Amino acid sequence: MKTALDALKKSNIFKDQSILSFDYVPEELPGREKEIDSLARLFRPVIYNRMSQTALITGPVGSGKTAVVKRFCQILEDAGLENRRRIESVHVNCRNRKSESMVLLSILTHFDQRFPDRGFSIPEMIEILKKHLKRKECHLVIVLDEVDVLLKRSGSDLVYAFTRVQEEDPELLGSISLILVSQKGVVQLLDRASLSTFKRTNVIEFGKYDRDVLKAIVDQRIELAFYHGIVEEGVSDLIAEMAEEYGDARFAIELLEKSGMVAEEQGSSTVGPEHTRWAKAEVKPFVFEETIHQLNVHEQIMLLAASRLLKNSAYCSTGELELEYQALCEQISRKPLGHTQFWQYMKEMDAFGLISTKRSGKGTVGNTTLITIRDVPVAELIEYLERTLLH
Numbered sequence: 001m002k003t004a005l006d007a008l009k010k011s012n013i014f015k016d017q018s019i020l021s022f023d024y025v026p027e028e029l030p031g032r033e034k035e036i037d038s039l040a041r042l043f044r045p046v047i048y049n050r051m052s053q054t055a056l057i058t059g060p061v062g063s064g065k066t067a068v069v070k071r072f073c074q075i076l077e078d079a080g081l082e083n084r085r086r087i088e089s090v091h092v093n094c095r096n097r098k099s100e101s102m103v104l105l106s107i108l109t110h111f112d113q114r115f116p117d118r119g120f121s122i123p124e125m126i127e128i129l130k131k132h133l134k135r136k137e138c139h140l141v142i143v144l145d146e147v148d149v150l151l152k153r154s155g156s157d158l159v160y161a162f163t164r165v166q167e168e169d170p171e172l173l174g175s176i177s178l179i180l181v182s183q184k185g186v187v188q189l190l191d192r193a194s195l196s197t198f199k200r201t202n203v204i205e206f207g208k209y210d211r212d213v214l215k216a217i218v219d220q221r222i223e224l225a226f227y228h229g230i231v232e233e234g235v236s237d238l239i240a241e242m243a244e245e246y247g248d249a250r251f252a253i254e255l256l257e258k259s260g261m262v263a264e265e266q267g268s269s270t271v272g273p274e275h276t277r278w279a280k281a282e283v284k285p286f287v288f289e290e291t292i293h294q295l296n297v298h299e300q301i302m303l304l305a306a307s308r309l310l311k312n313s314a315y316c317s318t319g320e321l322e323l324e325y326q327a328l329c330e331q332i333s334r335k336p337l338g339h340t341q342f343w344q345y346m347k348e349m350d351a352f353g354l355i356s357t358k359r360s361g362k363g364t365v366g367n368t369t370l371i372t373i374r375d376v377p378v379a380e381l382i383e384y385l386e387r388t389l390l391h
Contacts, residue, residue, distance in 0.1 A: 012227070013260050013271060019225035020257040022250055025070045030220060031213030032064050038204050039072045043177065046076070046139060047085050050174040052166060054198045057181045059206025062248030065181050066091075068206075069143055076141065089141040094150035100158045101125070103150060107142060108132070126161055133165075133175045145181040151189035160194040208247020215240035217249050218256055226260065232272040234314025235259065241356060242280055242374050255279050273314035277377040286375035289384065291352055297389070298337055299345050301328050304385040306355055306371055307378040315370040317360075318346070332389060346371075 011017070018024060029036065035057075045051040057065050073089035080087035090110040097103050104125040108115045111132040120128070133140060142162060144150065150158070159178065166172050180186060185203070187195065209217070218236040239259070243252035258279035263271040280286075292300060305324035309316040322342055329336040337345065349355045353375065360368040373381065 011264065012269065013230050013264055014225060015227045016225055017257070017260075019221055020253055022253070025067050025074075026220060026224070027071070028220070029064060029067055029071055030216035031209055032068050032206075035064075035068050035204055035206060036072055036075070039068070040075070042202055043072075043076055043141075046087065046141075046174075046177055047080055047083050050085070050139075052139075052163075052174050053177045054202055055179045056186065056198065056203045057179065057206065058183065058185050058203065060183060060208055060247065062246065062250040062252075063206040063208060064249055065206055066145055069145070069179055069181055073141055073143065080139070086136065086138040087141065088136075088138050089143060091143040091145060093145045094148075095146040098149055098153055100150070100154050103144065103158060104129070107140075111136070122158075122161075126165065130165060130169060130172060133172055139175055139177065141177045141179065143179045143181065146183070147180045148182045148184060148186050148189060151186055156190045156194040159190065160197070163194075163197040209243075209249055210247070211240045211244040214243050214247075214249060214252050218252050221253055221256055225256075226271070230270055231260075232270050234273050235271060235276055238273050238276050238314045238372060238374065241358070241372065242276070251283075254283060258283060272312065273372075274311065274377060274379065276314075277373065277375070280375055281377055281380075284375070286353070288354065288376045288381065291354060292384070292388075294352070295349070295354075296345075297334070298329075299349055300385055300389060301325055301332070301334065302342070302345060303349060303354055303381065304328060304389060306373060307381040307385065310371075310373055310378050311382070315372045318343075318357075318369045318371060321346075321371055 014020075019026075039055060042055055043053050046053050057069060059065050070091060073091070077087045077089060088110070090107050092103050092106045094103065097106050100122055101120075104122065105115070105117055108125060108128060111129075115128075144159075147159075159180075162176050162178055166175055187198075187200070187203075190198065215236050218239050222231045222236060235256075239252050239255045242255060243249070255276060259271050259276040262275040262278045262282075266275070268275065292303070295303065302321065302325050305328050306316065306321055309320055309324055322339070325342065326336045336342075346355070346357070350357050354373070356372050356374050357369050358372075360370050
């Protein structure tokens with residue numbers, strides 16, 4: 001029997017599990033090259049003309065906003081060093097730092113880790129920030145992530161105050177830039193004075209990730225986080241398909257990590273598609289019994305056939321499924337459906353969410369429809385359907 005001490009031993013699956021943390025920012029961000037380039041063009045005057053800049057980043061959860069901004073700030077700081085322009089950045093999550101004083105405290109502890117967490121008013125803290133900027137002679141990029149939380153609670157006075165720092169003191173001209181990050185547009189939450197400091201063209205909108213980019217993200221994390229050859233072929237395709245509905249890279253990365261953990265728990269030396277299905281069932285459970293009760297007997301036979309074919313793989317072809325379905329019908333003395341009716345029932349099961357279909361891509365001969373089961377471990381379906389159909 002395995003113990004906690006066994007679980008604490010060095011993993012034979014994960015090479016570096018920290019790569020799967022939401023805080024990890026890789027050097028390359030698949031699918032977000034255009035957005036990084038847009039930020040670079042906006043902030044170029046910070047380096048060469050000693051100007052300040054503002055930007056607003058919007059997009060849904062898991063669309064890479066935070067990762068892009070963190071990576072861009074690293075790039076900007078490096079470019080500043082090459083051009084003798086000292087640039088520093090501080091990233092504040094306003095969901096965790098909901099008040100103006102807490103936001104300022106985060107910024108001031110960037111310069112002085114021993115700065116006291118109470119005892120100073122907002123104006124006093126801003127004056128201290130000015131002194132730090134003069135002493136270090138640096139340009140500070142302030143990133144306010146999930147800024148809508150701060151704006152709804154405290155208004156936009158602090159955003160305006162950051163811009164006034166530069167206007168009121170000639171020595172600080174061009175010393176602060178602002179990047180606001182939010183799931184939704186926050187222009188309506190800014191008062192007129194604050195809004196006047198933001199150019200409406202400086203809004204960069206992030207869309208959801210598509211399946212191809214999600215697969216590229218998962219493949220990148222597999223290469224960095226797992227030992228070579230541990231993750232089986234088809235796992236990244238399956239995770240990308242599972243996450244495509246949400247367009248959420250965080251969900252895809254969570255599924256990948258959970259797949260590895262399930263493989264470890266089951267004592268497997270590799271991570272396969274079935275481990276990913278178990279991971280999906282834990283992260284977003286799907287109650288399949290009620291749905292199966294709505295299927296007729298032929299649809300249930302088709303689902304059992306698909307489950308058997310997918311026991312050790314991510315996908316099977318419709319041709320393989322039809323042959324397995326016909327063999328099962330013979331086993332239980334049922335006349336198989338004709339090809340047209342078979343296809344119609346397959347489409348209905350896709351609509352139920354029990355199976356998922358896609359056209360084959362590169363590496364497959366011909367133009368084939370591929371089938372997978374995403375939301376339920378096929379081992380559970382096999383057990384349930386065999387009990388229903390074969391006993």
